[in-house]
Amino acid sequence: MQNQYTMVVGPKHAEKFKKGYPLIEKEALQDVEELQEEGAILHLVDQKNRFIGIGYYGKQNKGYGWMLSRKEGEVIDQSFFYKRLKSAIANRKSFFEDANTTAFRVFNGEGDGVGGVTIEYFDGYYVINWYSEGIYQFKDDIINALKGLVDFKGIYEKKRFDTKGKYVEDDDFVTGERGEFPLIVKENGVNFAVYLNEGAMVGVFLDQRNVRKQIRDVYAKGKNVLNMFSYTGAFSVFAAVGGASKTTSVDVANRSLAKTIEQFSLNGVDYEAQDIIVDDVFKYFKFAAKKNLSYDLVILDPPSFAKTKKHTFSAAKDYKNLLKDTIAITENGGVIVASTNASNFDMNRFKTFIDAAFKETNGKYKILEEHTLPEDFKTITEFKQGDYLKVVFIKKIK
Missing domain, CATH: 3.30.750.80 (RNA methyltransferase domain (HRMD) like)
Known part of the structure; x- marks a missing residue:
């Protein structure tokens, strides 16, 4: 049985909780130092001791716990x-x-x-x-x-x-x-090989399902495709199945080579006809520009934060420059699939990165379509950062 605490919430946070906000932030709780036991049940009240809701104490990068119920007396069992x-x-x-x-x-x-x-x-x-x-x-x-x-x-x-x-x-x-x-x-x-016993990553990110389908069904046929931060090559596989003339997959992790070969092979795609490159993505951009390489379709799906020997990447700070590098190696009339899972900015701000990148490279573009999380990744309007995925299909006009 978890310990139970009554915690007083300040006026600003009390109002947020009453409107359905689910995350219990450190700043919301008075006397937070009382909390020692992870999993403790929190009965949240306002400064007049009026019931707000029931949550639990659990420290993670987002906050100090989550609301579970707004029914007074509900048992969490x-x-x-x-x-x-x-x-x-x-x-x-x-x-x-x-x-x-x-x-x-x-x-x-x-x-x-x-x-x-x-x-x-x-x-x-x-x-x-x-x-x-x-x-x-x-x-x-x-x-x-x-x-x-x-x-x-x-x-x-x-x-x-x-x-x-x-x-x-x-x-x-x-x-x-x-x-x-x-x-x-x-x-x-399309087939994927997953490993449920090899640590945190199982081999595919399920939140990109609709994006992969669009690449296969609408954008890939006859195209020379570049997949940056390719992980196990899922975007590349869908592009190849969709009739891409060739795919190039680039990721810094050594495991990406064998994993991508495996995914191609499961779907009857000749992996030897594709390029699978283990390299620092930032280094590959410079290589591609130097060799005058260009692509019809470029998929850009970096982690929200990444660190290699020579680069530290933060989506909020660095995505614009990454897009500028991408624009430089995208054919006129080509498409960039710009994606981020960073939850600390919204779609509107993401579009400002896109606009700035094209302006600073004297380019023009057209947004073809946008995607957020698929239906099975249910979100609530009261917690907008929960809808973290932002994907924009961009046509480079010149």
Whole structure:
């Protein structure tokens, strides 16, 4: 049983919570130093001792915990999580019924009513991501609730609450049967190899599903494609399946070579006809410019923060310059797929980076389409930073 605390909230934050804001920030709580036990239940009241809501204490990079309920007296137990999970699963009914897509998000944190935890589905296997020690204290209730709702082959977990924000290395297997990896899943009919037992990253980022489909169905045919920060080559695979004349995948991680070869091979694509380059992306931009290389379609999906031997990249500060480098090697009439998962700025600000990059290179452009998170990554309007993904398809006019 978790300890319970009554915490007084200042006027500004009390008003935010009453409007549905779910994140409990440090500044919201008076006497925050009283909190010692991760997972403690917080009964939040205003300065007149009027009930605001019930949350839990769990420190992570975003704050000190999350609101769970605005019903006074509601008990946070297995039944509570069962109801939240049941609703989330019902909302993904169409995904469970789609034989062409067997990997998707089942539960999306605060978007589904419990911040700090996500659950993903991979062809009968479930992966739970815990983002604080606080939410991890409810592990048994959440897992037992999940087991009561779904048929599953096995359940894995990822502990993402190291004090430095890194992954906690541990045996990821929880219950059921251990998978045999790679596990082959489908996304819109394309195969992916995933590894649920190799640390935080399983091999594909599910939030880009709709973007990959558009690249395959609309933009790739006959095009020379460059995929920067390519990870396991998912964008490249979709481009190749969509009829790209050639793809070039660039990522600094040594693992990207074997992983990308594997993904191409699973889909009957001759990987030897593609370029898979292990190199610093920033260095490759200079190489491409020096060799007068140019591309019809460039996919630019950097992490929100990255560090190599010679470069430190922050999306908020450096995306504009990265776009300028991209513009320089994109053919006139070509398309740039500019993407970021940085949650500290919105789509409007992202578009200012795009506009500034073209102005500073004396170029012109047209925005063709925009994407945010797909349907299974449910968000709420009261927490705009939860809708972190921003993707813009840009046509370079000159």
